[in-house]
Amino acid sequence: MNGKKLLAGAAVLAVAGVSVSSAVRDETLAPPPVADSGPVRLVAFDSCDNAVTELRRALAPYVTAYGLGGPHILTMESSATDSSAGVAQKSVPDAKPATPPAQQQDHSTTNVHEQGVDEPDVVKTDGKRVFSIADGKLRVIDVASKAIIGTVDLGERRASQLLVSGDRALVVTDNPVPMGKPALPPDRPSFAPESGTELVLVDLKGLKEISSLKTDGLYLDARQVGGTARVVVRSQPRLPWVYPDQTTNEAGSLRRNREILQNEPITSWLPRYELRENGAESSGTLVDCANVSHPIVHSATSMLTVLTFELSGQLGTGQPVSIVADGDTVYGTDRTLYVADDHRLLPEIPAKPPVRRPVSTAIHQFDISQPGPPRHVASGEVGGTLLNQYSLSEHDGILRVATTSGTENRCCRRMPAEIAPQDRQPSESFVTTLRREGGTLAEVGQVGGLGRGERIYSVRFIGRTGYVVTFRQTDPLYTLDLSDPGKPRVTGELKITGFSAYLHPAGDGKLIGVGQEATDQGRTTGTQVSLFDVSDPASPRRLAQHHLPDSSSEAQVDPHAFLYWPQDGTLVVPVTSYRTDYEVSSLVLRVEGDQLRDTGKIVEPQSQDHGGGQRRTIVIGDQLWSISAGGVQVNARNGLAQQAWLPFTR
Numbered sequence: 001m002n003g004k005k006l007l008a009g010a011a012v013l014a015v016a017g018v019s020v021s022s023a024v025r026d027e028t029l030a031p032p033p034v035a036d037s038g039p040v041r042l043v044a045f046d047s048c049d050n051a052v053t054e055l056r057r058a059l060a061p062y063v064t065a066y067g068l069g070g071p072h073i074l075t076m077e078s079s080a081t082d083s084s085a086g087v088a089q090k091s092v093p094d095a096k097p098a099t100p101p102a103q104q105q106d107h108s109t110t111n112v113h114e115q116g117v118d119e120p121d122v123v124k125t126d127g128k129r130v131f132s133i134a135d136g137k138l139r140v141i142d143v144a145s146k147a148i149i150g151t152v153d154l155g156e157r158r159a160s161q162l163l164v165s166g167d168r169a170l171v172v173t174d175n176p177v178p179m180g181k182p183a184l185p186p187d188r189p190s191f192a193p194e195s196g197t198e199l200v201l202v203d204l205k206g207l208k209e210i211s212s213l214k215t216d217g218l219y220l221d222a223r224q225v226g227g228t229a230r231v232v233v234r235s236q237p238r239l240p241w242v243y244p245d246q247t248t249n250e251a252g253s254l255r256r257n258r259e260i261l262q263n264e265p266i267t268s269w270l271p272r273y274e275l276r277e278n279g280a281e282s283s284g285t286l287v288d289c290a291n292v293s294h295p296i297v298h299s300a301t302s303m304l305t306v307l308t309f310e311l312s313g314q315l316g317t318g319q320p321v322s323i324v325a326d327g328d329t330v331y332g333t334d335r336t337l338y339v340a341d342d343h344r345l346l347p348e349i350p351a352k353p354p355v356r357r358p359v360s361t362a363i364h365q366f367d368i369s370q371p372g373p374p375r376h377v378a379s380g381e382v383g384g385t386l387l388n389q390y391s392l393s394e395h396d397g398i399l400r401v402a403t404t405s406g407t408e409n410r411c412c413r414r415m416p417a418e419i420a421p422q423d424r425q426p427s428e429s430f431v432t433t434l435r436r437e438g439g440t441l442a443e444v445g446q447v448g449g450l451g452r453g454e455r456i457y458s459v460r461f462i463g464r465t466g467y468v469v470t471f472r473q474t475d476p477l478y479t480l481d482l483s484d485p486g487k488p489r490v491t492g493e494l495k496i497t498g499f500s501a502y503l504h505p506a507g508d509g510k511l512i513g514v515g516q517e518a519t520d521q522g523r524t525t526g527t528q529v530s531l532f533d534v535s536d537p538a539s540p541r542r543l544a545q546h547h548l549p550d551s552s553s554e555a556q557v558d559p560h561a562f563l564y565w566p567q568d569g570t571l572v573v574p575v576t577s578y579r580t581d582y583e584v585s586s587l588v589l590r591v592e593g594d595q596l597r598d599t600g601k602i603v604e605p606q607s608q609d610h611g612g613g614q615r616r617t618i619v620i621g622d623q624l625w626s627i628s629a630g631g632v633q634v635n636a637r638n639g640l641a642q643q644a645w646l647p648f649t650r
Contacts, residue, residue, distance in 0.1 A: 042293040042323055042364075042376055042439070051289045052266040055324070058300035059237070063261055065253040067241030068301065108619040111562050113389060116334045118224040120161035120172055121560045123616040123627045130618070131169060131204070133159045134629045135650055138171060138202060141632055143620055146644040148632075150207040157198055160219075164204070165227040165311040171200040172219055172231075197233055199307075201315050211277035211315045215286060217305060221330035221389075223337060224311075230368060231307045231318070232330050232339055235271040237300065239264055269324075271305055273317055287320040293376060294324035295362075302326040304339055306366060308373050319373040323364060331392040335369040338392055338399070342385040361386055361403060363434070363441055380441025382432045393461030398485045399434040399441060402459040402468055404451075428452045429470055433485040445486040450478055457515065460503035465537065467511065471499035472522055477513075479537040491537040498528055501556035504564055506591055509535025510543070514555045514562060514573055517547045527551040527575055529589060531596050544596040546589055550579040553587075554615065564591075565619045570637060571596075572617040572624065586617050586626050588640060600640045602626050604633045605647075 045051035062068050107127040112119045124131045129149075130141040136159055138152040157173035164170075174197060197219040201210040217235035224230075239260055244253045266289060273286040287305060304327045307318030329340040342361040362381045366374035384403030386392070391402040406427030429450035434441040450456075451470025458469040466480035466488075477500070479492040497520060500513025511532040516524040526549040534540045555562040555573040563572040569591035577583045586602040602617070604626065617626045623643065626633045631647040 042295055042379055044293050045289050048266050048289040051292065052264075052269075054294070055237075055266070055269050055300040056261055056264070058298050058324075059261060060258070062299060062301065063254070063257050065244055065250040065257065067239070067243070067257060106619075106621050108563060108565055111560050111564075113331065114333050116225065117332050118163060119560070120163050120170075120222050120224075121616070122161060123618065124162060124164040124169075125618055125620065125625075126164065127620060129204075130620075130625060130627065130632065131162060131164055132627050132632070132648075133162050133171065134648060137648075138162065138169065139648065140204060140207065141646065143625075146634060146646065148646055148648075150204075152202055152207055152209065154200060157200070159200075161222075163222065163224045163229050163311070165224070165229075167204045168210075168227075168311040169202040169204055170222075170229050170231075170309065170311055171202055172222070173198045173200060174219070199231065199309075199315065199318075201309075201311070211275070213307075213315045213318060214274040215305075215307075216272050217303075220304075220327060220339075223330065223332035225332075225334050225368070227311050228368075228371070229309045229311055230332070230337060230374065231309070232327065232337075233271070233305050233307065234327055235303050235305065237264075237269045239268055269300065269303060271303060271320075271322070275315070275317060277314055277316070286317060287322045291320065292322045292324065295379070298324050300324060304364075306337065306339075306374050321366075321373045321376070323376065325362065325364060327364070329386050329389055329392070331389040332368070333394050335367070336394060337366040337368050337374055338394075339364045339366070340386055340392065342403075359383070359385060359405060361401070363392075363399070363401070365399075365436065365441060378436045378439050378441045380434055380443075382430075382434070382443070384430060387456045387459060390459045390461075391456070393466075395461065395463065395482075397435060398444065398482075400461050400466060400482060400488075401432045401434060402429065402456060402466070403432070404429045404455045404470075426453055427455055429454070429456050429468060431466055431468065431480055431482070431488055433482065433488055435485070445484070445488050447480065447488040447490060450490070451476055457499045458501050458503050458513070460505070460511070462505055465534075467503055467534070469500050469503070469513070469515075471518075474518075474520075474522075477532065477540055479534060479540050481537065492540050494532070494540040494542065496530075496542055498524070500530060502559045502562060504559070504562060506531070506564065507566060509533060510591075512564065512571065512591070514553060514559075516552070516556070517545075517549075525549055527553045527556075527573070527587075529571070529573065529587075529596060531591060531594070533594070543594040546587075546596045546598060548575055548577065548587065551575050551577040561616060563617050563619070568637075570619065570624075574615060574617075575601075584628075586624075588624070602633065602635055602640060604628060604630060605645055 110121045122133045128143055132139045136154050139148055140150040142149045159171050159173045161172040162169050196214050196216045198212055198214040200212045203210050215233055217233035220232040220234055222231040242253050242256045244250045267285055271286040274283040303322050304325050305320050305322040307320055326341045327339040331338045340361055340363045360381050360383050365378040367377045368374045382401050382403055384405035393400045404427055406425040430446055430448040432446045433444040435444045450468055454470040454472040457471045460467045464483040466482050468478045470476055474495050477494040478490055481491045482488050498517040500515040502514045504512040506512050511534050513530040517528040518524045529546045530542050531544040533543050553573045553575050561574050571589040572586050575585055575587045588599045590597045590599050615628050617624055622637050624635045624637050634644040635642050
């Protein structure tokens with residue numbers, strides 16, 4: 001694909017799991033154009049009347065007798081919490097991984113992608129206190145006394161993550177009660193709005209809720225720079241579709257759904273809110289029509305909203321900015337926020353023959369360098385799909401994007417039976433460089449041919465160097481020279497069994513990989529931690545490997561669970577073992593020169609009782625603090641002697 005002719009037609013045409021019923025269709029409904037139609041760029045609606053007219057027109061081709069989609073829909077959950085985070089590095093001109101910046105404090109922090117940009121997680125610390133989210137409660141643990149000093153019960157809300165700034169915490173919860181969700185037959189899946197998201201601002205000193213903001217959208221992710229948090233949510237139109245039943249056939253249901261669409265007001269598309277603050281409650285439409293932008297071609301099936309909160313103040317409604325688009329991956333620097341939509345399941349547009357769009361990823365760039373709400377500055381598109389937020393990296397004004405194209409080995413994207421043999425294409429991976437030109441993210445260069453017949457399992461960009469791992473039976477680790485954005489190139493390749501699902505810089509030309517060992521046939525055999533020498537980009541090599549048969553690690557899918565403390569080389573990952581009895585523990589290794597030394601494991605006393613085990617381990621002084629759903633365990637960093645166990649009461 002030539003990125004300078006970016007496809008606008010597929011910018012926001014993804015509705016997860018849509019499979020349009022072919023039983024009843026109106027062939028007079030013209031689908032939106034899908035050919036090259038110029039760059040992906042956003043424009044604002046000039047009035048609410050024009051907005052609702054445009055949204056109805058855009059959505060019309062996708063309406064069936066079952067609302068949006070057919071009677072049997074493959075539903076898939078979006079990656080609301082990105083499964084890829086890690087410690088970021090400052091940009092460096094050479095090809096070696098930079099040594100992680102020395103931490104001035106004597107405690108570790110959340111393992112994040114970009115330095116200075118915090119990410120939400122289940123555990124936070126300021127070195128004096130540890131904050132944990134588990135079983136619907138926010139707990140505060142005092143480090144000095146090793147005691148739980150307070151608990152905030154969040155009730156029925158399913159708390160999942162938090163951000164902390166000083167004595168304030170922003171807690172992300174899933175609201176189990178949808179806001180205005182239409183009644184649906186119990187056996188009929190649909191793209192009705194998901195249960196809402198509720199953001200709760202908590203006073204960590206007074207141990208009480210300050211305010212809460214509920215929206216009817218699905219939480220995607222958030223980023224925090226200083227005391228400012230930006231939260232991305234995705235909402236869908238709230239339309240009261242009807243369905244075929246004993247009294248209405250498909251033709252009648254389709255006719256009625258088209259009537260419903262043409263009579264729905266603009267408020268059915270705009271996200272709604274409920275705010276509790278200062279003892280008062282308010283509700284309404286979260287965003288005005290004037291603050292909504294849209295691509296030239298879109299499907300009106302989803303809306304992304306970016307909310308901005310100063311955690312030192314009140315929540316309010318978050319100064320919302322919305323675009324008519326879908327999204328599933330969030331990546332941010334201290335000045336820029338990106339939201340990407342990799343079109344997980346592309347709908348078939350009602351047409352003869354069916355219109356199939358090339359698999360691609362739309363990317364929207366927001367400027368967050370100034371106080372207040374973000375400002376959309378550019379959009380673009382690349383071929384293929386992302387793995388996670390680590391597939392994106394900005395360096396010196398260039399956005400690097402790693403994607404996999406083709407239909408082979410596309411895990412969890414599209415069921416193989418849905419792809420006709422003649423439509424299947426061999427997979428391969430690319431790294432594409434983009435630069436903002438006006439309102440467009442335009443292609444500068446591209447290198448392809450990575451892992452033909454395979455897909456990406458991990459990506460890491462460090463300065464002007466990229467590392468990409470693909471896998472099917474063996475694990476090629478590719479090194480890439482990105483010093484010339486117009487001519488990115490592969491400089492080296494290492495083929496070994498197994499794969500790394502997460503890559504982390506260890507300084508001095510070394511790279512740590514966490515993933516799975518595998519047989520020559522590609523069958524995985526258990527957790528492996530690898531230490532790579534990438535000081536010579538043309539000849540990467542593995543220095544050491546630690547393998548735990550019949551096990552897996554949460555760090556493979558969520559690197560927030562990964563800890564590397566460069567001061568002494570301490571490396572900790574949670575491991576679930578299935579070899580004998582089920583056991584969840586924390587594997588503690590130490591990077592010593594070219595070796596990985598096994599220093600032991602941490603097993604909490606009650607891991608069998610609450611069905612959990614350590615999820616996060618942090619360094620505080622000379623101690624390792626391991627936090628799970630069951631409690632907090634403190635061990636000496638040297639020798640791992642247990643010093644305290646603080647069980648959580650339910």
